[in-house]
Amino acid sequence: xxxxxxxxxxxxxxxxxxxxxxxxxxxxxxxxxxxxxxxxxxxxxxxxxxxxxxxxxxxxxxxxxxxxxxxxxxxxxxxxxxxxxxxxxxxxxxxxxxxxxxxxxxxxxxxxxxxxxxxxxxxxxxxxxxxxxxxxxxxxxxxxxxxxxxxxxxxxxxxxxxxxxxxxxxxxxxxxxxxxxxxxxxxxxxxxxxxxxxxxxxxxxxxxxxxxxxxxxxxxxxxxxxxxxxxxxxxxxxxxxxxxxxxxxxxxxxxxxxxxxxxxxxxxxxxxxxxxxxxxxxxxxxxxxxxxxxxxxxxxxxxxxxxxxxxxxxxxxxxxxxxxxxxxxxxxxxxxxxxxxxxxxxxxxxxxxxxxxxxxxxxxxxxxxxxxxxxxxxxxxxxxxxxxxxxxxxxxxxxxxxxxxxxxxxxxxxxxxxxxxxxxxxxxxxxxxxxxxx
Numbered sequence: 001x002x003x004x005x006x007x008x009x010x011x012x013x014x015x016x017x018x019x020x021x022x023x024x025x026x027x028x029x030x031x032x033x034x035x036x037x038x039x040x041x042x043x044x045x046x047x048x049x050x051x052x053x054x055x056x057x058x059x060x061x062x063x064x065x066x067x068x069x070x071x072x073x074x075x076x077x078x079x080x081x082x083x084x085x086x087x088x089x090x091x092x093x094x095x096x097x098x099x100x101x102x103x104x105x106x107x108x109x110x111x112x113x114x115x116x117x118x119x120x121x122x123x124x125x126x127x128x129x130x131x132x133x134x135x136x137x138x139x140x141x142x143x144x145x146x147x148x149x150x151x152x153x154x155x156x157x158x159x160x161x162x163x164x165x166x167x168x169x170x171x172x173x174x175x176x177x178x179x180x181x182x183x184x185x186x187x188x189x190x191x192x193x194x195x196x197x198x199x200x201x202x203x204x205x206x207x208x209x210x211x212x213x214x215x216x217x218x219x220x221x222x223x224x225x226x227x228x229x230x231x232x233x234x235x236x237x238x239x240x241x242x243x244x245x246x247x248x249x250x251x252x253x254x255x256x257x258x259x260x261x262x263x264x265x266x267x268x269x270x271x272x273x274x275x276x277x278x279x280x281x282x283x284x285x286x287x288x289x290x291x292x293x294x295x296x297x298x299x300x301x302x303x304x305x306x307x308x309x310x311x312x313x314x315x316x317x318x319x320x321x322x323x324x325x326x327x328x329x330x331x332x333x334x335x336x337x338x339x340x341x342x343x344x345x346x347x348x349x350x351x352x353x354x355x356x357x358x359x360x361x362x363x364x365x366x367x368x369x370x371x372x373x374x375x376x377x378x379x380x381x382x383x384x385x386x387x388x389x390x391x392x393x394x395x396x397x398x399x400x401x402x403x404x405x406x407x408x409x410x411x412x413x414x415x416x417x418x419x420x421x422x423x424x425x426x427x428x429x430x431x432x433x434x435x436x437x438x
Contacts, residue, residue, distance in 0.1 A: 001054050001055070001074075001075040001076055001137070001140065001141060002054070002055045002057070002073065002074045002075050002076075003047075003050060003054050003055065003056050003057070003074060003075065003076045003077070003078070003137070004056075004057050004058075004059055004070075004071050004074035004076070004077040004078070005040070005043040005044075005046060005047055005056070005057070005058050005059065005077075005078050005080075005169070006043075006059045006060070006061060006067060006071055006077055006078065006079045006080075006092070007039065007040035007043055007058070007059070007060045007061065007080060008060075008061045008079070008080070008081040008082070008085040008088065008089055009038075009040075009060050009061065009063075017405075017409055038175070038177055038178075038179050038228060038230075039058075039167075039170050039173075039175055039178065039179060040080055041165060041179040041180075041181060041230045042080050042106070042107065042129065043058065043078060043080050044058070044165035044166050044167060044169065044170075045129075045130055045162065045163075045165050046078055046106075046129055046130070046133045047165070047166035047169055048162075048163040048164060048165050048166045049129075049130045049131075049133050049134060049163065050133065050134070050137060051134050051137055051138070054137070056166065056169060057070070057074065057169065058166075058169035058170055058171075059071050060173075061085075061088065061089075061092060065085075065088035065091065065092070066092070067092045067095070067096070071092075071096065071101075072095075072096060072099045072101060074101055075101065075102060075140070076101070076102045076103075076104065076137070076140045077096055077101055077102070077103050077104070078104045078105075078106065078133075078136075079092065079093060079103060079104070079105050079106075079121075080105075080106050080107040081105070081107050081109060081110075082107065082108055082109060082194075082387070083108065083109040083194075083363055083364060083384040083387035084384065084385060084386075084387045084388045085385075086109045086110075086117075086384045086385070087384065087385055089105065089120075090117070090120040093105060093120040093121055094120055097120075097121075097122070102122045102123070102140045102146075103120070103121045103122055103123070104121060104122065104123040104124070104125060104133075104136050104140075105117050105120065105121040105123070105124050105125070106124070106125035106126075106129050108194050108195070108363075108365075109364065109384065110124055110125070110126070111125075111126045111127055111365075112194075112364045112365030113364055113365070114126050114148045115148075118147070118148060121146075122140070122146035123136045123139065123140070123146045123147070123148075123149060124147070124148045124149065125149050125151070126148060126149065126150040126151060126152075127150060127151030127152065128151045128157045129151065130157050130162065131151065131154040131155050131156075131157055132149045132150075132151050132153075132154050135149060135154070136149055159181075159184055159204045159205075159206045160206065160207050160210070162181075162206065162210070164213060164214055164217045165214065165217075167217055167218050167221055168221060170221075175222075175225075176226065177225075177226045177227070177228040177256070178218045178222065178225045178226070178227060178228070179227075179228050179229075179230040180211060180214045180215055180218070180227055180228075180229055180230065181206065181211075181214075181229065181230045181231060182205070182206055182211045182229050182231055182234055182244060182257075183203065183204060183205050183206065183229075183231045183232075183233070183234055183236070184203070184204045184206075184231075184232075185202065185203040185204060185232060185233075186203060186232040186233040186236070187202075187203045187233070187236055187299070188233070188260070188297050188299055188300075188302055188303075189297060189298045189299045189367075190284075190286075190296055190297050190298070190303070191295070191296055191297075191298055191366060191367040191368045191371070192296070192329065192360060192361065192362075192363070192366055192368045193232075193366065194363040194365065194366055195232050196232075203233075203236060205237055205240050208240070208243050208244050208247045209247070211244060211247070212247050212248070212251065215227055215248070215251055215253065216251070219251065219253065225253065226253070226254050226255070226256070226279075227253055227254070227255040227256070228255065228256045228257070229255065229256070229257035229258070231257055231258060231259075232258060233258060233259055233260055234257040234258065234259045235257075235259040235260075235262075235263050235269065236259075236260070236262075238262075238263075238266050238269055241263075241269055241272075241273075242268065242269055242272050244276075245269070245272035245273055245275070245276040245278075246272060246276070248276035248277060249272075249275055249276045249277075251276075251277070252277065253277050254277045254279050255276075255277050255278055255279065256278070256279055256280050256281075256282070257278070257281060257282070258281070258282045258283070258284075259281050259282075259283060260283060260284075260306075261283055261285070261306050261309070261310065261313045262306075263281065263317060264309075264312075264313035264314075264316040264317050267320065270316075270317060270320035270322060271320055273320070273322050274320055274321040274322050278322050279322070279323060280322065280323040280324070280325055280353065280354070281317065281322060281323075281324055281325070282324075282325040282327060282356070283314075283324060283325070283326060283327065284327045284329075285303075285307075285310050285326050285327060285328060286303060286327070286328060286329045286332065287307070287328065287329070287332055287334070287335070287339070287342075288307075288310065288328070288342050288343055288345070288346035289307055289342060290304045290307035290308065291334045292332040292333065292334025292335050292339070293307055293332070293334070294334065296332065298367065310326075310346070310350070311346065311349060311350040314326060314350045314351075314352050315350060315351075315431060318351075318352070318353065318428050318431045318432060319431050319432055320432070321432045323352075323353035323354065323428055324352045324353055324354070325352065325353065325354035325355070325356055326346075326347070326350075326352040326354070326355055326356070327355075327356040327357075327358070328343050328355070328356070328357050328358070329358055329359070329360050330343070330357055330358070330359055330360065330404060330407065330408055330411075331359055331360035331392070331394070331396045331399075331404050332360055333396075333397045333398065334397075334398065335396065335398050335399070336398040336399055337398075337399050337403050337407060339407070340407040340408070340410055340411040343355075343357065343411060343415075344411060344414055344415065347415060347420075347424065348420075351423075351424045351427035351428065351431070352424065353424060353425055353428045354424075355415050355424070357408060357411060357412065357415065358389035358390065359389060359390060359391065359392055359404065359408060360394065360396075361387050361388070361389050361391075361393070362378060362387075362393065362394050363387055364384065364387075372394050377394050377395040377397075378393065378394055379392070379393050379394060379395060379401065380393055390408075392404055392405050
């Protein structure tokens with residue numbers, strides 16, 4: 001069979017005022033653009049797990065929500081998408097099926113709402129797809145009726161057995177970054193996190209030598225590639241993290257990852273991160289003070305306990321030569337209109353190299369969505385296209401939706417002005433003293 005793997009990409013936001021700000025303010029959509037330009041690692045893993053004997057192609061949907069014409073020449077197409085693009089994905093799937101193409105859909109959204117996806121697809125994959133996908137391919141070959149394929153009905157995915165993703169299928173597309181996975185999952189359970197809904201298994205670390213193997217596969221095709229680890233929380237296990245960094249040093253590559261604030265507690269790890277090419281860590285602080293964080297992390301309320309040292313932790317990480325992108329979620333239940341000045345004050349006092357602000361987003365399947373829905377606080381139920389992190393689709397407890405929207409405009413203008421961005425980045429270089437960490 002000719003099998004296509006179709007990635008949905010592009011920045012999604014419907015708030016026109018915020019989009020205007022993004023176009024004019026440095027830094028506002030830098031991270032969104034980076035995410036939009038990443039290849040779909042999930043699809044590249046599926047391609048690597050495809051039984052032999054098939055012709056494989058990787059495609060990306062256009063920003064307009066259309067698919068390249070060649071997709072329609074495939075016998076089977078796998079589509080992976082997030083909630084924000086799900087309606088576009090359904091339209092593409094409907095068009096392909098009308099032309100006789102079999103369609104499989106997977107990813108976070110359809111794993112939560114498989115019954116919603118099924119009218120648009122021949123096969124719906126729920127959960128991690130590597131061990132499920134070969135069965136889908138066989139079913140398509142045999143002309144089976146299809147239906148919902150659940151990962152729970154197959155052997156659990158052993159991350160130590162994962163093959164090298166099919167990076168070769170990407171061709172000469174000009175990506176800014178290439179994705180590699182070193183860990184899966186996160187030990188923490190934040191109520192807003194959609195990833196934990198899909199990744200039901202415990203936090204898992206891949207063998208370091210396999211991570212290196214995958215990076216070498218990328219570097220062979222793209223020698224100057226910048227690596228982004230597609231992890232939710234890379235450095236939970238500090239000894240493993242040090243082993244990973246030591247193994248990365250000879251590769252002489254640059255990389256980025258997401259982790260939590262506890263990396264600040266381990267100076268040796270921070271030095272190894274810098275030496276191995278880490279240019280930035282993205283850390284979800286969510287709120288600059290403890291008040292609004294109560295109960296957000298549902299396992300141990302860990303973020304409430306960490307909040308008091310956020311500022312000193314950011315400065316400690318950056319003093320070792322690793323920049324920090326601090327992420328804040330606006331609209332948490334403890335937030336009032338004063339939160340916008342609080343975030344601005346934190347940024348001015350702690351000087352993280354980058355700051356990311358998003359709006360609280362009730363993704364389907366999350367504890368947050370269930371709670372807000374039960375409280376009647378979802379403004380437009382089922383409007384998944386508003387799950388962009390930049391559109392308001394709920395009623396905050398401490399302000400009106402209009403105040404939340406106006407607040408992010410106000411904050412964005414001040415956080416992302418050329419002067420504010422320049423000052424934060426200048427401060428990083430004054431914080432980092434290479435002679436102290438040589």
